[in-house]
Amino acid sequence: MSPEGVRHLAALGVLDAVEGAGGFPIRGTRVSAPHGASLTGLFARAGHPFRSTGLSVPRRTLDHALVRAARAAGAEIREGSSVVDVVREENRITGLVTREGGRHHRIMARLVVGADGLHSVMARSIGRRHTGLLRRYALAAHVESVAGLGDTAELHVGPDGYAGLNPLGGGVANVALVIPRSRMLQMRGNAPGFFFEELERFPGVRGRVQPSRLVRRVMATGPFARWTSPATAPGAVLLGDAADFFDPFTGEGMCAAFRGAELVEETLLEPLLGRAPLDRHALVRYRAARRQAFLGKWIVERLVGHAMLSPAFFNRAVRRIEQYDLSHTLIAVTGDYLPARAVLNPRFFAQVVL
Ligand SMILES: Cc1cc2nc3c(=O)[nH]c(=O)nc-3n(C[C@H](O)[C@H](O)[C@H](O)COP(=O)(O)OP(=O)(O)OC[C@H]3O[C@@H](n4cnc5c(N)ncnc54)[C@H](O)[C@@H]3O)c2cc1C
Numbered sequence: 001m002s003p004e005g006v007r008h009l010a011a012l013g014v015l016d017a018v019e020g021a022g023g024f025p026i027r028g029t030r031v032s033a034p035h036g037a038s039l040t041g042l043f044a045r046a047g048h049p050f051r052s053t054g055l056s057v058p059r060r061t062l063d064h065a066l067v068r069a070a071r072a073a074g075a076e077i078r079e080g081s082s083v084v085d086v087v088r089e090e091n092r093i094t095g096l097v098t099r100e101g102g103r104h105h106r107i108m109a110r111l112v113v114g115a116d117g118l119h120s121v122m123a124r125s126i127g128r129r130h131t132g133l134l135r136r137y138a139l140a141a142h143v144e145s146v147a148g149l150g151d152t153a154e155l156h157v158g159p160d161g162y163a164g165l166n167p168l169g170g171g172v173a174n175v176a177l178v179i180p181r182s183r184m185l186q187m188r189g190n191a192p193g194f195f196f197e198e199l200e201r202f203p204g205v206r207g208r209v210q211p212s213r214l215v216r217r218v219m220a221t222g223p224f225a226r227w228t229s230p231a232t233a234p235g236a237v238l239l240g241d242a243a244d245f246f247d248p249f250t251g252e253g254m255c256a257a258f259r260g261a262e263l264v265e266e267t268l269l270e271p272l273l274g275r276a277p278l279d280r281h282a283l284v285r286y287r288a289a290r291r292q293a294f295l296g297k298w299i300v301e302r303l304v305g306h307a308m309l310s311p312a313f314f315n316r317a318v319r320r321i322e323q324y325d326l327s328h329t330l331i332a333v334t335g336d337y338l339p340a341r342a343v344l345n346p347r348f349f350a351q352v353v354l
Helices: 003-011 015-020 059-072 121-126 181-187 191-199 253-273 280-307 311-323 327-334 346-353
Strands: 024-026 028-032 038-042 054-056 081-089 092-100 103-108 112-114 128-131 136-144 153-158 161-169 172-180 214-221 226-229 236-238
Touching: 003 015, 003 054, 003 253, 015 059, 024 161, 028 327, 038 311, 038 327, 054 161, 081 103, 081 121, 092 112, 112 121, 121 236, 136 181, 136 191, 153 311, 161 191, 172 181, 172 191, 181 191, 191 214, 253 280, 280 311, 280 327, 311 327, 311 346
Parallel strands: 028 153, 112 236
Antiparallel strands: 024 054, 028 038, 081 092, 092 103, 128 226, 136 172, 136 214, 153 161, 161 172
């Protein structure tokens, strides 16, 4: 997470717990392009970040802190319970059907918030699910003793995909491989073998990640570039990956999820506290707030994701960004603490593209 993610953790009151459990401060991100160009964006060098470092933390630690905080705030947490469907009454979502211990239950609600991730059951029930052209998949694992890892995240872009190395502290790194569907089909059931073999294709990763140092199994997910429109239905809203997730490259999926939750609170809490049913206008306000908060970032992440399809262009763009000292600005935009217009402007385009 960038410093903006850290700001969200502080606002939720979980930062001390997460850091106490071993979150690792990172100073920024280094991107290596296919033909040798590279850039390093440091969080402290552009915009006004919440603090000078971001935070790298295993999901096990982060999710545990969030669940504890939610419980302490009065939420009822039902672990081992899955949502299998929504309850609909006269074209309105009025609750959920869950399965727990082999039995089905109904939970009725004035507002259902679908925050159930990339493969969201809620998203399928609410709107139309779209998949973009870039059907990338990820394989990710935790690996010990990755050679040469410092205090920045690393992204190594190849001709068709990229690898990410993220220090997690305690000598462990999160290692991710993101590849197109065509390449993923070559995995043929041997995820660990394929994962380590593919990592070796990236010159900047070769020889640094040892299969014998795997400490958490290789997990797969995808395809990405999926979104739901509209992100609301009468009685329900979506947020986080359930609403939209493009690609892990520009990071900050967590920030988008946290910000989405804030927007639900900002636009829907007041009408929820009233007695009247949540009307269409409240949902329209939520969608408009999402658009205002995320549109610029959606454009930036799609531009970056598609630029990667041309290795020569991507390489040149990375070289130019570093040459004109724009790396920190770009990292601040992808890190969500500088508005997207800092890169979506003619001057930036002229420097990077022309
Ligand atoms: C390889 C990879 C690397 C990434 N790296 C980063 C990064 O460095 N920084 C960053 O900010 N983001 C990163 N992301 C993106 C980030 O993980 C997501 O954007 C973020 O987790 C979205 O949060 P969410 O709450 O919407 O969904 P999730 O975190 O997926 O949470 C969804 C929750 O819903 C639960 N759930 C799902 N279905 C059901 C159901 N039917 N019933 C009940 N519960 C259900 C799940 O168990 C889960 O707890 C990465 C993603 C990938 C794939």
